[in-house]
Amino acid sequence: MENYVVEMLNIRKEFPGIVANDNITLQVKQGEIHALLGENGAGKSTLMNVLFGLYQPENGEIKVKGEKVNITDPNIANRLGIGMVHQHFMLVDTFTVTQNIILGSEPKKGGTIDIKTAEKEVAALSDRYGLKVDPSAKIQDISVGMQQRVEILKTLYRGADVLILDEPTAVLTPQEIKELIDIMNSLIKEGKSIILITHKLKEIMEVCDRCTVVRKGQGIGTVTVKDSSPDELASLMVGREISFKTEKTAANPKESILSIKGLRAKDSRKVEMVKGLDLEVRAGEIVGLAGVDGNGQSELIEAITGLRKTEAGTITLNGKDITNLPPRKVTESGVAHIPQDRHKFGLVLDFPVGENMVLQTYHKAPFAKKSMLSYKNIYEHAKRLIKEYDVRTPSAFTKARALSGGNQQKAIIGREVDRSPDLLIAAQPTRGLDVGAIEFIHKKLIEERDKGRAVLLLSFELDEVLNVSDRIAVMFDGKIVANVTPEETNEQELGLLMAGSKLEKEGGR
Amino acid sequence: MFSNRLFNILIPVISVVLGLLAGAVIMISFGYNPVAGYQALWNGSFGDTYFFGETIRQVTPYIFTGLAVAFAFRSGLFNIGAEGQVIVGWLASVWVGASFDGPMIIHLPLALIAAALAGALWGFLPGLLKAKLGVHEVIITIMMNYIALHVSNTLIRTVLSENKDTSDKITDSASLASSWLMEWTSYSRLHYGILVALFAAVVMWFLLEKTTAGFELRSVGFNKHASEYAGMNVGKNIILAMVISGAFAGLGGAMEGLGTFGYMPTHSAFTNLGFDGIAVALLGGNHALGVVLSAILFGTLKIGALNMPTEADVPSELVEIVIALIIFFVASSYIIRWALLRLKKEGK
Numbered sequence: 001m002e003n004y005v006v007e008m009l010n011i012r013k014e015f016p017g018i019v020a021n022d023n024i025t026l027q028v029k030q031g032e033i034h035a036l037l038g039e040n041g042a043g044k045s046t047l048m049n050v051l052f053g054l055y056q057p058e059n060g061e062i063k064v065k066g067e068k069v070n071i072t073d074p075n076i077a078n079r080l081g082i083g084m085v086h087q088h089f090m091l092v093d094t095f096t097v098t099q100n101i102i103l104g105s106e107p108k109k110g111g112t113i114d115i116k117t118a119e120k121e122v123a124a125l126s127d128r129y130g131l132k133v134d135p136s137a138k139i140q141d142i143s144v145g146m147q148q149r150v151e152i153l154k155t156l157y158r159g160a161d162v163l164i165l166d167e168p169t170a171v172l173t174p175q176e177i178k179e180l181i182d183i184m185n186s187l188i189k190e191g192k193s194i195i196l197i198t199h200k201l202k203e204i205m206e207v208c209d210r211c212t213v214v215r216k217g218q219g220i221g222t223v224t225v226k227d228s229s230p231d232e233l234a235s236l237m238v239g240r241e242i243s244f245k246t247e248k249t250a251a252n253p254k255e256s257i258l259s260i261k262g263l264r265a266k267d268s269r270k271v272e273m274v275k276g277l278d279l280e281v282r283a284g285e286i287v288g289l290a291g292v293d294g295n296g297q298s299e300l301i302e303a304i305t306g307l308r309k310t311e312a313g314t315i316t317l318n319g320k321d322i323t324n325l326p327p328r329k330v331t332e333s334g335v336a337h338i339p340q341d342r343h344k345f346g347l348v349l350d351f352p353v354g355e356n357m358v359l360q361t362y363h364k365a366p367f368a369k370k371s372m373l374s375y376k377n378i379y380e381h382a383k384r385l386i387k388e389y390d391v392r393t394p395s396a397f398t399k400a401r402a403l404s405g406g407n408q409q410k411a412i413i414g415r416e417v418d419r420s421p422d423l424l425i426a427a428q429p430t431r432g433l434d435v436g437a438i439e440f441i442h443k444k445l446i447e448e449r450d451k452g453r454a455v456l457l458l459s460f461e462l463d464e465v466l467n468v469s470d471r472i473a474v475m476f477d478g479k480i481v482a483n484v485t486p487e488e489t490n491e492q493e494l495g496l497l498m499a500g501s502k503l504e505k506e507g508g509r
Numbered sequence: 510m511f512s513n514r515l516f517n518i519l520i521p522v523i524s525v526v527l528g529l530l531a532g533a534v535i536m537i538s539f540g541y542n543p544v545a546g547y548q549a550l551w552n553g554s555f556g557d558t559y560f561f562g563e564t565i566r567q568v569t570p571y572i573f574t575g576l577a578v579a580f581a582f583r584s585g586l587f588n589i590g591a592e593g594q595v596i597v598g599w600l601a602s603v604w605v606g607a608s609f610d611g612p613m614i615i616h617l618p619l620a621l622i623a624a625a626l627a628g629a630l631w632g633f634l635p636g637l638l639k640a641k642l643g644v645h646e647v648i649i650t651i652m653m654n655y656i657a658l659h660v661s662n663t664l665i666r667t668v669l670s671e672n673k674d675t676s677d678k679i680t681d682s683a684s685l686a687s688s689w690l691m692e693w694t695s696y697s698r699l700h701y702g703i704l705v706a707l708f709a710a711v712v713m714w715f716l717l718e719k720t721t722a723g724f725e726l727r728s729v730g731f732n733k734h735a736s737e738y739a740g741m742n743v744g745k746n747i748i749l750a751m752v753i754s755g756a757f758a759g760l761g762g763a764m765e766g767l768g769t770f771g772y773m774p775t776h777s778a779f780t781n782l783g784f785d786g787i788a789v790a791l792l793g794g795n796h797a798l799g800v801v802l803s804a805i806l807f808g809t810l811k812i813g814a815l816n817m818p819t820e821a822d823v824p825s826e827l828v829e830i831v832i833a834l835i836i837f838f839v840a841s842s843y844i845i846r847w848a849l850l851r852l853k854k855e856g857k
Binding site for chain 2: 305307326327328329331332337339344345346347348349350351355359360362363368371372373
């Protein structure tokens with residue numbers, strides 16, 4: 001009999017209309033890092049929410065340290081030593097690290113909170129696991145990686161033995177990911193167990209001992225990582241063979257399409273974020289824009305697409321000045337934009353898919369004649385795009401809200417690419433998507449390049465930048481600090497460049 | 510078992526039933542007979558042709574104010590200013606209606622247009638402030654209500670009459686009143702306005718669902734950011750939505766000025782037509798047809814209530830409570846939705 005600290009046996013969870021978890025079994029050994037792998041919507045989060053007491057399963061049982069338990073709310077989960085670090089941090093920005101950690105279980109002295117003792121405890125915990133957190137720093141002043149460690153500390157402070165980490169690396173830089181891996185290892189050494197929710201195979205191969213795969217709500221099985229391979233895990237997850245290396249021929253760049261000179265732009269707080277930036281994208285090439293989030297990438301893209309006024313500099317498209325044109329004019333000059341935040345900018349979630357697909361073109365023939373909408377043409381267009389871009393939706397009349405993230409993204413890509421733009425801007429086009437959808441989107445981007453279009457790809461995933469781009473522009477502190485090709489660089493170098501280090505050898509482009 | 514569409518119809522219907530039931534409970538607890546009470550309500554609204562005519566007359570401005578609030582809401586705006594827009598519309602219609610005599614085919618449309626323009630102006634200002642300066646429309650429209658009330662009272666006393674408390678009567682050429690409708694309904698104040706109101710409902714539906722302008726308004730209403738990204742002028746659409754909303758409410762005022770009364774009295778307090786329009790729009794799910802149906806319900810309750818004290822000794826204030834309860838249940842539609850889902854699950 002194995003020594004399992006957490007066992008979830010034959011869990012079944014239904015929601016109206018769908019079975020989110022169907023007969024899934026997850027057994028976590030004491031002191032292991034156990035990966036929970038699955039596509040978006042496969043049921044990973046549902047399963048973890050069942051373990052954390054947010055949902056009640058219809059069927060199956062949960063055992064903690066061999067004893068059958070009934071987890072009806074998160075407090076019970078906490079008491080059983082289960083802690084969860086959510087993908088979106090649950091921290092109060094204006095509170096200090098310590099205040100955040102003790103929130104909800106404050107140590108008291110007399111009638112007041114004993115913050116001194118708490119700070120000492122937090123510092124001791126931080127030291128023990130090598131977390132390097134300053135207990136008195138405010139959350140708003142520390143980095144995202146540090147905030148994540150505060151979340152980890154929060155669970156440890158509450159005495160967690162089993163930590164659930166929900167896609168912890170999604171928001172981190174490569175260096176921070178390294179540090180996180182070290183932290184995970186030191187936690188294991190101290191006898192903790194970790195459940196790592198992810199769809200990044202590389203991380204699983206690197207840190208995990210075993211991996212449980214779920215697909216479409218079904219438990220597919222558990223494999224020992226060192227006996228497996230990324231290819232095997234991927235095909236288990238998706239249910240078919242997946243190619244990782246994005247197949248592409250060498251780029252054949254032609255004339256310049258987008259040319260930016262001396263661009264300056266401020267963010268909504270009036271802080272200058274783009275500080276005299278130069279960038280060129282040519283027809284038939286994909287330029288990857290690499291950089292740590294918050295170095296002016298969003299402002300740059302908003303400035304190109306007309307969503308943000310520029311302070312100085314020029315943006316030309318095909319030799320035509322498009323600086324500070326309104327979004328519609330920019331779109332009509334031949335720019336397509338897959339926005340970073342697809343819910344906020346990309347879609348009107350309460351509109352049907354079909355109407356979302358004419359969001360920029362509804363006022364033009366054949367979708368409108370004399371200011372009258374032609375629903376017939378709108379929906380014929382939608383049906384064609386749904387087919388061509390493999391958007392899985394019950395119908396073109398379904399609200400965009402009801403689609404999964406990957407299919408929402410495919411709908412946006414269909415809409416943008418179908419306009420045959422000269423310049424396609426893709427901002428984090430694969431964020432939060434599973435490997436199947438990522439593969440599809442990468443293929444589409446390369447197809448567009450091969451048709452002679454200019455593609456600007458903003459991504460925080462170095463893998464993606466290295467795999468898809470023909471040329472990489474590294475952005476740091478509002479400027480392009482290096483131009484490199486994927487062949488002549490690697491993750492380490494890019495990571496350093498993104499952090500502001502200078503390239504040692506002179507040159508690049 | 511329940512499709513989404515069915516849900517959207519079931520929820521207001523259940524709210525109404527629950528409101529009526531709760532009203533019955535209150536009647537019983539105060540020692541009144543709910544059966545007699547509701548019978549009196551029914552008789553007082555549909556019992557004979559006079560009551561029927563009065564009910565339809567009351568429904569007419571409700572349709573307009575309901576459309577006004579619903580239209581703004583579909584564009585993402587909360588127009589609490591329908592009340593003030595009703596008042597300025599009423600004033601403008603009476604002003605134009607009383608100041609000259611002419612062929613009806615010109616005079617009546619002119620008076621209606623004046624009302625719509627006045628309401629539109631009252632909607633334009635909050636729209637402009639919202640679009641250009643980001644001032645919340647709720648605050649501005651509430652203040653505009655007071656401005657409308659007091660300015661119109663002053664104008665009635667100084668310009669529209671000689672220091673009297675009502676304006677002059679409008680001339681016949683601007684009147685919506687109809688002698689045959691009145692005769693047919695035992696001399697109620699029923700007028701042609703109901704036709705204008707139904708036409709307005711069709712206009713709202715057509716504008717929102719069939720035109721590119723409506724596409725933009727709905728899009729802005731759901732998601733400003735995506736609309737801006739897609740190249741729509743968000744500010745322009747906010748102003749347009751408030752202007753059209755105000756025009757609907759202004760026409761609601763014209764129904765009173767040109768139809769029911771034929772003049773405008775000074776008001777010591779708000780007419781409540783605009784505020785009730787919020788409830789009408791809410792119950793009607795902000796759709797044109799829904800607004801018409803819920804306006805009929807509210808008109809029925811308001812007019813029928815007048816008969817409850819005489820026929821069943823139930824105070825008419827109780828109907829106000831029933832109306833409030835209906836709104837309460839609509840507003841808490843989440844609870845009803847949840848209960849329906851539970852039922853659905855257990856039914857399986």
